[in-house]
Amino acid sequence: MGPFMINIKNIYYMLSYAYQSLNEGSYKKIQAEEFDHLHDLMAAILIQGSRSQIKRGLHRDYLSQEEVTSSLRGKIDVTSSVKQNTLVQRRMVCRFDQFSEDTLFNQILKTTMLLLIRCGDVKAENRKELRKLTLFLRNVDTLNPYTIQWSSLLYHRNNSTYKMLMNICELVIKGLLITTDTGDYKMKQYLDDQQMHRLYEKFLLGYFKKEYPQYSPSASYIDWDVDNGFSEFLPAMKTDITLTYGQRTLIIDAKYYGNTMQTNTMFNTKSINSANLYQMFTYVKNKDWNSSGMVSGAILYAKTDEEITPDNEYQISGNRFIVKTLDLGKDWAGIVRQLDGIAEVVEGIK
Template sequence: MIRIKNVYYMLSYAYRTLNEEGYKSIQAEEFKNIHDLIAAILIRGATIQRKRGFHRDYIGLTEVTGNLRGKIDVTNSIKQNTYMMRSMICHYDDFSENVQLNQILKTTMQLLILSGEVKDSNRKKLRKLSLFLGNVDTLEINNIKWSALTYHRNNASYKMLINICELVIKGLLMTTDSGKYKMNQFLDDQQMHRLYEKFLLGYFKKEYPQYSANPSQIDWNIDDGISNLLPTMNSDITLTKDSKTLIIDAKYYGKTMQTHTMFDSKSINSNNLYQIFTYVKNKDRNGSGNVSGLILYAKTDEEITPNNDYQIGGNRISVKTLDLGADWTEIVSQLDNVAELMQ
């Protein structure tokens, strides 16, 4: 089981903003569960954002009013006989805090306030912060289009906060039979997989600046120039330095090994192995042997966990396990061993 403190470190590398001075105090706190940790992060982040000023933007409003403003909708005013009330239908823009980013933030804070897993002191802080968003609406969470959210110079400071909100809503929230929401005890595997990938990429970017660490697209090593309908190959993390390349495929599963019931045996997941092998061989189009591959599993409670290196077709293919339940210093040591694969 992953330690709560380790989740904070993972979030810190995944979202570099958490390394800023304003969040340093969170590191010293002890958390009993993921809900309290995320509540503390949102409290600190929302407090910083309040001091900067919550984002405002122009939003379109329609109102029946006797104080004419904006564009008067004459046609609909006549249809609805609003002139009988000495009013007209007006369309106008209002410079308001009631924008989607603030709505998502407030909605997430309200969900955490209702969670029995968040300690009383943090719930009180969340309630107090919600008062500063008194004119902001809450949202129906199923209607949030996360991929449509955009960031620019004026709202860039929200990006980490909204990512944390998405983590809560997508990874912790579940619907009961009655249609009400309740919190999972831990993030679901899909969200942990995404966090795991972001964490690993962020770690190597920060701790190993001598390497170029990025997700990358790998081109097929085709012979005749025809690539129609071939699937795209995207690596989670690719480390490069000079002529050396290490392609890392991050895996966060409930189980890492595949079982062969007929022979009562276990082996490395064949699809994972085929995938990394394909990436490596297509990347190393000249057959130099300078391209290596690594499947990096998050450790499960299985009796057998892989920790193997293979030399296949002139390239090194490694399958390793990262124990996220270990002390943080041990995790750092394991990741440093991964970096040594570049040597």
């Protein structure tokens, strides 16, 4: 079992909501294109994004260098000079900072471009464009994609324009890249479930932020409704999405699994995943600490190829619980209708 095949164009729309910078004018051309392979879509985004970045200027930083030289510069490393016996040659080991484009951001970008050129199903014209762009990175090293420390990427005013590019590179490397038995690289046709789950969560939050800002969408924390004020060691409760309208609250949990239903093998019966439902029940009841009934919960699964997928509503202990399946294989208008239907729950319309 697994999620349905997702239309490649829908992946682009999901990325556009997850990463709002994809809605800038320079990316509009991509929206009009048709793609047969996800690799080609990723290549098109990197091409457009890299062109824009090159026009702005590649990220540069001061990088520490070491050189054995007779022309002294920077700081002399006496210890290394003695160890390497450079004095015999009338040279010294010097350390200095050089302003260079060979930064981690550009290394990741170049590495991803080359992987798409060599391993991906990218059409000829996009391969050609990627090769042209790598010429601007000729002084940049490549990396072993599996050793990239993504958490070490720190953004500030001077490199914030790289954030979307790095997110796309991470999707390609962590979601598509695999190593063959011979040690070569190849790419899967679709993102793995873990990366799709992350994209699915970001997409849903991004969608509600853009289309329903009046509901103040956020991934917010819920406090435990403790009786004695003692909450030490209790786990944090962070929602995927919380929508609010006046006194009403809707908590949405995004789930992208290979199986949405659990099976009782003894009786051959199916039911909603108990852990998911218990989690949502906990969120709702702690948020609705005064038992107002104004807090509802929605579990939104991505549709799989299972014969039975959930589409139910329950009224439990004074609160409304919705379990829906979002079909990402539909045309985009159909997906929008489903999401708008979820949003209407906040005002009690549906």
